[in-house]
Amino acid sequence: MRGLWLLSGVLLACGPGPNPETRLTELRVIQIVAEPPEVAPGELSIATVTVVDPEERGVEVLTWTCTDLGDGCLEAELPLELWTRVQSPVDEQVEHIVGVPGELAPLLEEIPALPTTVYALACEPGLCPVIDDIVRGRATGTELADVDALMRGLPITGVSLASRFVFLSSAAPEERNANPVATPDFLEERLISDADSLKLRFVVDDDTDVVAYGLADAGGFSMPAEDVVDGAVECEWFAPKNQRQTRLYVAFEDGEGGAALWRGTVTLPE
Amino acid sequence: MLGLLVQSAAPVLAIAGEPVLPTLMSAVPAVYPPERLASGVEATVVFELDIDETGQVTRLRVVESAGDDFDRAAEQALRDYRFTPALDEGGEAVTATIQYAYSFEADAAPPVSVEGTVREAGTRVALSAATVRAVGPEGLVRNVDVDDTGTFRLAGLALGEWELTIEGPGLEPEAVPITVAEGKVAQVTVYLVTSKPWEAAAYDEVVDVVGRRTQAEITERTLTADEIRYLPGTNGDVVRVVQNLPGVARPPLNVGQLIIRGVDPEDSAYYLDGGQIPLVFHFGGLSTVLASDLLDEVAFLPGNYGVRYGRRIGGLVDLRTTASLPDRSKGYASVDVFQAALYHTQLVGDRTALTVSGRRSYVDAILNPILNNGNATIRAPRYYDGQLRLVHELPAGTLDVLFLLSDDRFRVLGDDDDEDEVQIAFTTSFQKLRAQARTSLGKRWRNESTLVVGPEAQTFGLAPDGEAFEKNLGITLREEASRLASSSGGLGWRFGADVQIDRFSFLYDVDFQDETEEGAIWSYRPALYAEPTIRWRGLQVVPGLRGDARLDDTGYSAASLDPRLTVRQELGPVPALKIAVGRYSQYPLAREVQPRPEGVGNPDLRPEWALQTGIGLELDISRAWSIEINRYYNWLNDLIVGREDAFRFFTGPPPVGPFDTRPYANAGTGRVAGIESLIKLQTDRTTGWLAATVSRSVRQDRPNEPEELFAYDQPLVLNALVSHQLPKRWRLGARIRYGSGNPYTPVVNRRYELTSRTFIPVYGKRSSERLPPFFSADVRIDKDYVYEKWTLTTYLDLQNATNRQNIEVIGWTYDFAEEEPTTGLPVLPAFGFRGEW
Structure with missing residues (x-):
């Protein structure tokens, strides 16, 4: 068993709601x-x-x-x-x-x-x-x-x-690796959330296994990492309780050095 | 067959004037020994009787014997004789001594009225230290002692109602009414409860629960007594007591590994009757992998052991099974919060015993709700084991065949998509057949042949596709002849050969390994050893020589020669001084020498070796108290260093870094020094000890690198245990443990590797920080409920009673910004039941 207690602790650090990571x-x-x-x-x-x-x-x-x-x-x-x-x-x-x-x-x-x-x-x-x-x-x-x-x-x-x-x-x-191209499947200028959470869907163009990593300066995404499946990925962000404007980032990695980054701002209604 | 009063030829009592001699008032018939009666043998026993002023017989002495059975039967009857007291010349009653002849006449033998058996309640063991008092019509009184087989007879009782009262030291008296009828023999079986076991004759020896030997080992501690299973914190497991002895450091998370005298757990070995087994504890150290009742003793040898053992630079634990047949068929079933167990040994005829035992844990059901969090499910350690054993007594020895199996499993299941997806899986299992023949060769020579054969495996899986395993099909053969030296002086010998044949296969294909490694090798490891024992007066000298070799089918070969010496000098009747020095070799693991392309090993590696030295003093302060002090200093040489750190997930507590990723090399050295003391208290009611270890263990991985602390260096370890028997079969015990925290290397900064999106720690000075000390107080209370043919024991073992949050392993947050240590279990009330028959 040894270190498995520790390893299991890492694996268990996910769940419903914003992930602190x-x-x-x-x-x-x-x-x-x-x-x-x-x-x-x-x-x-x-x-x-x-x-x-x-x-x-x-x-x-x-x-x-x-x-x-x-x-x-x-x-x-x-x-x-x-x-x-x-x-x-x-x-x-x-x-x-x-x-x-x-x-x-x-x-x-x-x-x-x-x-x-x-x-x-x-x-x-x-x-x-x-x-x-x-x-x-x-x-x-x-x-x-x-x-x-x-x-x-x-x-x-x-x-x-x-x-x-x-x-x-x-x-x-x-034949060389290229950066993945992640295209938002939502209207970026209308990133105003009036709900507890916001789902961001991206269409990803790449021939490798791409993983999306969500980051935010307030609130948080449900998962630190989401696999791109069938050329698309959806990341769910949970809004904070007391901050009106939040910067969101979704980084994409193909594991071979190829990368991309999407940035956006969410303004919560008064 | 009436008694014949005989005037003493020379009365002891001088009676002046007209003294009056005692005259017989009432006599009771003796029980005619059944075998003698059947064969018609008659006899007369002549006694000398002391008769007090009341006419009671106060002392009997056989003057003319007719054989033990006649003597005892007559003596029993004469104790109930009543005389008129002797009178002196003034008419005052005085004591007198007379001779009395009791004749057994077959034709006049009285009929047996009562036949009874007295047994200990619960165990059904015959009790001999009991007396029977029979009170009958018109106040008639008869007394009789229970014989060695636990039986008694009363003959010639008057017809009517009688009451038998059976009692003895430490026993609760029992009254039994009977009716004596014409032509009938009343049969009685009485089960007496030993309410104060320490007073009962069957328990008149103080058993030394932590014994010591005077053989080749400077420090061999043997755990033997049943008392141990009542010690707190052991959950009734004899082998777990080893964890509380001097020289043993506590492993993180109490995983059941033994860290003996400052070396890694994998540098110490576990044996079953001299044949190696892969592990001794199930996951979490909750239980030994075989039933404690199979064991005669548990030998703990922290260092400087004899040449019988080898291939390790650390200590060892040898589980030794009972060599002889049990005195009766017996067994138990137990249930507690961790596991259920069953054990039964059955005598088959006079020379054979068959034993079946096993256990299954369900600790997962208890711990899962505590451990689980979020979407994943921890399948906490699940284990089972089983044993089947046949012992057959040979004309000049014993044949002993034992099959044992053990299986442990730990899993973490579930992710967001699939709750049954295995995230982490860890299993360890083995099946072993151990056959052993012990024969006497005469003239104090004995021979022992042992075969241990069977597979063992450890597997590790890590989602999504990580896999690792280590599997071994091992065969160990040992042939040993020994001659014990006489305790008064002389020469003893031990010669032996052992061969270990392994078919070892491995695969390491997990993300955190640099490269995938796999291999399968045959390895042959023969060894020869010889060890004379020279005893002269109080001096015992045991020099020994062990030669080991190894040959793999990959072409790897190595050899070593290990001389060892132990000297013991008795310094008078009580204290003893012991000095030992020896060389101990340990061969590389298969993966460490597996050459490319399959492996990443170094085929030029040599065996690691240790020079162990020790000096010790034994001192018995009183019958109850004793002290043992050992000082040891060990040098570790040619230690294999390199990329081994990353494989600790199989062999020890989790590595937390930094990892040495360089190639394997015999570049490491180490020094371990320590003082161990054991202060024991052993009385008929109390068992306890204070074990203290002060030590320091350091390593230098390569010649030009700084010396650093051993990963589990614990400068001070204290273990105090006590268990006390109370009346009415209550027991109360307590254990206090203190241990220095393990050193660790702090994380002083981090960097963010973007391709893998992971934070990589930047470590500070190696082993420059230390975890807080470990402290735990455990309390245990037991109560036995004794029924006629079985005993129910209930217990509550309150572990970590103070609910201290002990930091077991250091850890960090995902970004290494803060320390996030793992703490041990909170207060854990473990209760259970054990039914023993």
Whole structure:
């Protein structure tokens, strides 16, 4: 039996009503969508990072890429400004350009799907010295290779680090993985709820198994994850008792690096 | 056949003047021994009688014997003789000593009036320490003792109504009316209740419930007595008492594993009569996998054991079944909140006994409402076991065949779409046939041949398609010859060979494993051992040598040679000093050496080994109190480290990280040091002990890495138990447990991996935090209701009486923002019934 008590506790954390895991109560990087999610050496991918700051204390976002073959980030040999960026989000988002050196092409003969990792570190002002070091040119880049060591030196609240794999591939463009396309099957401009719950249905275009993850800054979705079945998924959101306007997010993941994000706002009637 | 008064040739009493000798007033006939009467044998027994001032016989002494049966029969009758008292020259009554001859004449033998049997109520065991007082018409009184077979006879009683009163020490007296009629023998069977067992003659020995041996082991604690099943917190299970002995740390969630002297549970072993079995406790540690009544003793050897045992660097528990036939057919049926059990052993003829036993839990029905939440349903541990045993006495030994099976199952069912969908399934089962022949070879030599054969399996399923199993078809053969050294001095020997043949198969295909692994191997593990015992005066020296080898069909091979030495010196009649040192080897698991492509193992691994040292002192303070102190220091070498952490779901409490995912290597070392003390109280009414263990266990996974605490390092463990017998067959017991919390590695931050949408913990310094101490107080009360042929025992075992919320395992919220520990069970009133016949 051993650890099964614990494991069963995790499985049992669902039930009718809003699931607390779906409620955004603190600063969090909720999504990184790389377009395209699979690239060839010498190509670029644009990573769009979405950061939710429920308490609106302001936030700085450090983004960087790391291709680690066991000896740290290959990018560390390059000037920092080529593979790191510090930005303030605009409409909750920042972008990072993922450049893949053409020199990696020979490696793909040995490792067909070589991942590079896109990191996004969001911090409330003053909490992350590494951001200040990069802005002031004091960083060397080696401190970004071991993210566990980096996070050990940072506070657990007011800081959020997220990562996504972008796969380097030598496959033909039409054979590479693409991001899923999730189309709302409802009128977004009429997202005004007058009921206790709201059902959001999406039509998803993708040839892989996509899972939808609902998040909200108030209330909550019934399930942290919903499988897309027959090209569609429905997520049920439960309204809060005392907040009129709520931001809703539904992230889509195909499990192979492909991702999408839908954002919307619900205004409850007086 | 009347008694003949004989004047003493030399009266002890000197009577001055005109003394008057005693004269017989009333005599009662003795019961003629039936066998003697049938064969017409006659006899005369001459006694010397002391007669007091009232004319009563106060002392008898046989002067001329006619054989035990005649002597006893005459003595019984003479006790009821009445004399006129002897008078001195002043006419005052005085004591006198005379000689008296009692003659048995077959033709004049009085008819037997009453034949009776006296048995203990409940057990039906013949009681010999009882007397019968018969009061008849016109105040006639007869007394007779019950003989060794629990029977009594009265002969020549006057016709009419009589009342028999049967009594004895610790027994509730019983009065039985009878009618003595012409030409009839009144038959009586009386069942006496032992209201104060500690006063009854049948219980005149104080049984040491936690015994110790003076053989090869420096520390061998044997659990033997039935008293143990009354101890609180054990649910009547003898083996569970091991969990309260020195050297044993408490596992998280009380899962039933034994953490002995600071090593992992899988580094210790369980044996049944010397043959290994995969587990000893059912899920949750609620019960042993076989009926306690099958066991003669439970031997707990925390370390420095002899060469008979091997292949482990930790301690062991050896369940030893009763070697001899039971004294009677007997059994029990029990029902409590966790399980129901049935046990019966039947004597078949004089040389054979057949035993059937089994149990089935229904703890799921009790715990499910507590554990269940939301849409899923926990099928809490369900287990059953069964045993079938045949014991046959040979002309010079015993043949013993035991079949046992055990099956445990745990499941979590249901998700949003399908309430019957299995989310988690865990099973563990085994079926074993154990055959053993013990024969005497003469001149203190004996031979023991043991075969243990049968499959065992553990399976694990995790939705949607995760699967893992470990299966083994094991065959263990042991052949051992031993000669006990005389207690007064001399040389003893133990020679043995054991072979373990395993067909081991495994599959690990679950999401949290890096790679799928599977394999099936045959493994041959022969061993030879020899151990002389040298005794000279108070000194006992036991050197031993054990050689182990292993050969797998994958080509893996390894060998080890383990020398061991134990010295014991009696320091006078009471204390004893013990010193031991030894090497202990443990071979890698199949998956650890399974080479690619099937496995991810390292075929170059060597056996792990431990150097165990110990010194101990035994001291009996008084008849009731004793102390035992052991100091041990163990070095662990060539420990296999690497990706083993992730497999703990089969072998121990849940791993919570961080995990070592590097390849397997013999790179680890460890040190374990501790002091164990056991203070025992053992009287005829009270059993109890205080077990204290102070220890420290550390590991260094690789030479250049920092030393860290062992995952279950518990610097202080205290267990105090007491059980006291009260009159009217009440018993009251209490247990208090305290244990340091286990160390754990804190989560200091987290990161969010978006492809899997999971938070990944960032751990701080390894084993730098410790859970709060564990504390629990248990209370137990028992009451026996004794009926003529069976006994009903009811009990209430209040576990965690203070309802303390003990943190068992650390955990975190889904995003690792906060600690979310798992606590143990709340106050749990366990009650049950046991009917014993």
